[in-house]
Each structure stands twice: as C-alpha cells, then as structure tokens.
Amino acid sequence: HGGASAPRAALAAALALCLQVGVNFANDYSDGIRGTDEVRTGPPRLTGGGKASPSSVRAAAFACFGLGSLVGAVLVALSGRWWLLGVGAAAVAAAWFYTGGRRPYGYMGLGEVFVFVFFGLVATAGTTFTQLLGVPWQSWLAACSVGSIACALLMVNNIRDIPTDAASGKRTLAVRLGDRRARTAYASAVALPVLAAAALWGDLGALTLLVLAPCLPLARAAIRPVLSGARGLALIPSLKATGFVELAYGVALLMAYAIARP
The missing domain is CATH 1.20.58 (Methane Monooxygenase Hydroxylase; Chain G, domain 1)
Structure with a gap:
C-alpha cells in the first residue's frame, strides 16, 4: 500500500x-x-x-x-x-x-476493559492500519502489550483510591476485586507484556533484548511497592514507574524494528 x-x-x-x-x-x-x-x-x-x-x-x-x-x-x-x-x-x-x-x-468496574480496547487495540493496531492499511501480528502483540500496561496504570491508580472510591460509590475494578486481588492483577498486567516481548525473538532476534533491557528493571520498580503493600501516597512511585514502563516499551520496540528494518 x-x-x-x-x-x-x-x-x-x-x-x-x-x-x-x-x-x-x-x-x-x-x-x-x-x-x-x-x-x-x-x-x-x-x-x-x-x-x-x-x-x-x-x-x-x-x-x-x-x-x-x-x-x-x-x-x-x-x-x-x-x-x-x-x-x-x-x-x-x-x-x-x-x-x-x-x-x-x-x-x-469496566474501566480496564475500555482502556485495553481504546488505549491498546485501537491506539496501536488502529494507528498501524492508518499507515499500512493492514495490521501484522507484531502490531497486535504490541497493541495487547501496550493495552495491558495502560490497564496497569489505571489499576494502580484505583488501588490507591480504593477507600475513597468505595465510600463515594465508585465501584472500580480494584474495589470489586478487593485490595489483595487487585494488586495481583496489577502485577500481572505489568509483567505479562514484558514477558510477551520474548515472542518477538523469532522476528527481531537479539534486538529483542533492546526491548527487555529497559523494561525489566522498570517493571520490577513498579511492581515491588504494590506487592509489598504500599498504600496511599506511597503508591505514587509505582504509578510513575508504570508510566515509564509503557513509554520504554513503545520507544524500545520502535528502535528495535527501526534497526532491524532500516
């Protein structure tokens, strides 16, 4: 095209x-x-x-x-x-x-569903379609990964606000799951996209390490406070680190493909 x-x-x-x-x-x-x-x-x-x-x-x-x-x-x-x-x-x-x-x-409690669809699938695969009039599998993988991290951003924000949201009648997914399960869901949403990058090895080879190298330490920094039970303002660093995971994921993946296919 x-x-x-x-x-x-x-x-x-x-x-x-x-x-x-x-x-x-x-x-x-x-x-x-x-x-x-x-x-x-x-x-x-x-x-x-x-x-x-x-x-x-x-x-x-x-x-x-x-x-x-x-x-x-x-x-x-x-x-x-x-x-x-x-x-x-x-x-x-x-x-x-x-x-x-x-x-x-x-x-x-449907915020994460719509975030995954619009911040992940539509934003990533949809953008690819407007450029190429098609969506290769690599773009679908990136779309699901970016959507998952976007869901994690919303989840950690809502974990922080569980007490006030529950009191005001805002039944977010974090409120519905409860504190412990919401934290597990958050950690999974951050970790799975980073691990999924390994699926690109057959397409990118060693350049896959360019994606994993910055994302793994950022993901660890994001997940640790959440799983250790941090609450309130102590979760702000995790929110910030999660944002950097998403940024690093996108930029690193772009660089890897730019190098692989100049």
Missing part, C-alpha cells in the same frame, strides 16, 4: 495526544461535579480541588475532542477508509462516558 507516510504518522500522534488530554479533562470534570474527588489521596485535580471552574474544564475537554475529531477526519481522508470515522466516534464516546453521563462505565 506504499507504506507509512510522515504526514499520516504525525496526524496519528496528534490524534492520540488530543484524545489522551481530552479524556483526562473529561474525567477531571465528571469526577469533580459528582463529588468523587472531595476526599482524594492523590494529587489535587482541577475541578475537585477548586483550581478551575467546572465549565472551563469541560470546555477544555470538548476543545480537545473537537481538535482530535478534526485531525482524525483528515487522517481518515488520507487513508481512504471512511468507516474509521465510526471508530473515532466510539473513542470520543468512550472518553466521555468513562466517568460522564448518568451511568459511567468507570464506576461499574
């Missing part, structure tokens, strides 16, 4: 950024007006912490969604696959109804 192009790659990155920032604003707004953030263990948020008016936070969310929709429409036009507009609309809806609307799915 002519391969990936720089304009399409840039548009895909811009789209991902707009939706990521938009969902954070939307989550901040919806949790804030519901009163979920009135008692918060983590860093203060804009709406709940009184740092910005609810209307301005909502406007920022809608602005990000609008810009993302515009960028996405251009990307769809370049790819020539107009059915992708439906995927984009679903992504925006998922971003808003995570904590917005009358029955937010994030309050029902």
